[in-house]
Amino acid sequence: MKFELKSTDGLSKARAGLITTGHGKIETPIFMPVGTVASVKGVHQRELKEDINPDIILGNTYHLYLRPKTDILEKAGGLHKFMNWDRNILTDSGGYQVYSLSANRKIKEEGVKFKSHIDGSYHFFTPENVMEIQRLIGADIMMAFDECTPYPCDYNYAKRSMHMTHRWLDRCVQHFNKVPPKYGYDQALFPIVQGSTYKDLRIQSAEYIAGVGAEGNAIGGLSVGEPAEEMYAMTELVCGILPQDKPRYLMGVGTPINILENIALGVDMFDCVMPTRNARNGMLFTAHGVINIKNKKWEDDFSPIDEMGITYVDTYYTKAYLRHLFAANEYLGKQIASIHNLGFYLWLVREARKHILAGDFSEWKNKMVKQMDNRL
């Protein structure tokens, strides 16, 4: 994996970069659509590629491990071939999903025992086997196995957990260095900064992670319910410590405004279920604010879904038609809204990149943040 820093904004910490991997380029800042279980929900791979056009998508290790299971993915020659996606894939470590099982998991130094949400069977994730699963999945970028603490989190718990995450990282790195990439192309490992919303812990963790010298670094444990200001404060702090010459990935973030603010703080990579999950609930993100397409006010509004026409659906269908599909509970509504929202998210990060390269990012960002903070 190669990372080139192409430009840095003058008035903020925003960066435009270029990652190159065995599956091609990733222009940063980038938003990665979430393809939970080998599918971006309701979106065909052809639409993902031709209409939404991200350089990279995300897969969830927890879900893929349970279904279709690692052996099927290995037989298929990896997730890329299994789902017919020839661009980049990043996999999370499964940690986040496992911790969400709350009553059905037990965390120990060795690893995490958990109960499958599908059939109740017991499984054990360790730093070593999670590396191995991601290796067999064939991820271009694999994430270290960490504990993602909830918000709010007791200081002592956050501190203990952070140190365990660091010890787990050492085990991940050790396993990672021992085994070659599975399918002939490079697979990178990104460690994750934790430390909840405590400044001293975040500093300590960022320094620890920076010291590993990985090909890229991630910030975890944010966007878990804390106020946006706390998230921004932590991102700023951590980005100040993580190396300049490696990509920085803020996990699980966020709204379009969150993304622009975090780009301004020096983040290069994002992922979030929000564009697809909210789409399925009839919420559309646009450059001029948010639309609840289920609202009766759109019933006879025959204007295009979004006059900007970022993806073809925006001008192919009207608001009244999309509203009808939601009212009639037709799945096509969710499909259209998902394409629209993902298209908008990708437009947003591409536009951010253009403005960073053009040198007017901050001005544009401030205008966009104001403009998007609106209900249509």
Added chain:
Amino acid sequence: MKFELKSTDGLSKARAGLITTGHGKIETPIFMPVGTVASVKGVHQRELKEDINPDIILGNTYHLYLRPKTDILEKAGGLHKFMNWDRNILTDSGGYQVYSLSANRKIKEEGVKFKSHIDGSYHFFTPENVMEIQRLIGADIMMAFDECTPYPCDYNYAKRSMHMTHRWLDRCVQHFNKVPPKYGYDQALFPIVQGSTYKDLRIQSAEYIAGVGAEGNAIGGLSVGEPAEEMYAMTELVCGILPQDKPRYLMGVGTPINILENIALGVDMFDCVMPTRNARNGMLFTAHGVINIKNKKWEDDFSPIDEMGITYVDTYYTKAYLRHLFAANEYLGKQIASIHNLGFYLWLVREARKHILAGDFSEWKNKMVKQMDNRL
């Protein structure tokens, strides 16, 4: 509406024809995908047009009347504009759905009172207002309001019902002749032959319907649970009476084998929810038989969904991947299977047309019927 008979098979009654309407050509035999409530479930209009490519789709008057409601469709300038579909649309009369409400409808000479399955509100369909609703929907082909009898049906009930359907037809025709087409292009009215599975009633009804001199004629009340042989017997009988120089539409039929057999008996037009409904249950139709993609045997079968590659999904995805999507309850599985099945149905009727024109339809039909009667 214009209908040209291009060729008739030598060894059967199969016909290749060409319908021309205000929305272009319809090459027959044709299968019409069902777009219940202004959407072919799970399929984008772009996929319908570019991948599946039917000259005509069907809309359900009952569903469209309840949602989005006739006034919205009228404000939109008709269903074509509302859903952005610029080819032909045929609407059923709503009768079939209304009768399916069984306990929640009451049939009288004047019309049918029924209770909405959505909000329990009461509505009244008459031959006149059903014509008017279809006119406002903007259907290129409107269906007469009929009573579709169940199977089995008592002879006396079938006979009384048939005569009422005939009287209703007269009222439909009267209303139809009184009002001009709504949106500037022609709208045709097709009457419907009823008579359950009773030969004498079918003959009587077919003669009555033939006497109306409509631009096309339909056969209703079949594919409602009767054995295939009875269906074929009725189709053959009725096709022998309906005019040669008008298209014949067999409503609600059926399996790929049913379609080929009925083409051989002189039917030109078909519709059925089977390709899409069965797709959503994981059943794929192919030229070599039926696939239950949920079956564990496909778990590690990385061959294309269908090597014939009729639509792009067939070779874009593997059986193992599609099986996984169904196992994981990912909606993309239903989307892929729906495109596959509709693509196959349209291929089948187009192929039938080619063989009729080439003069070897019967031979091909017999081979296909044998070949498709198989579980893979």
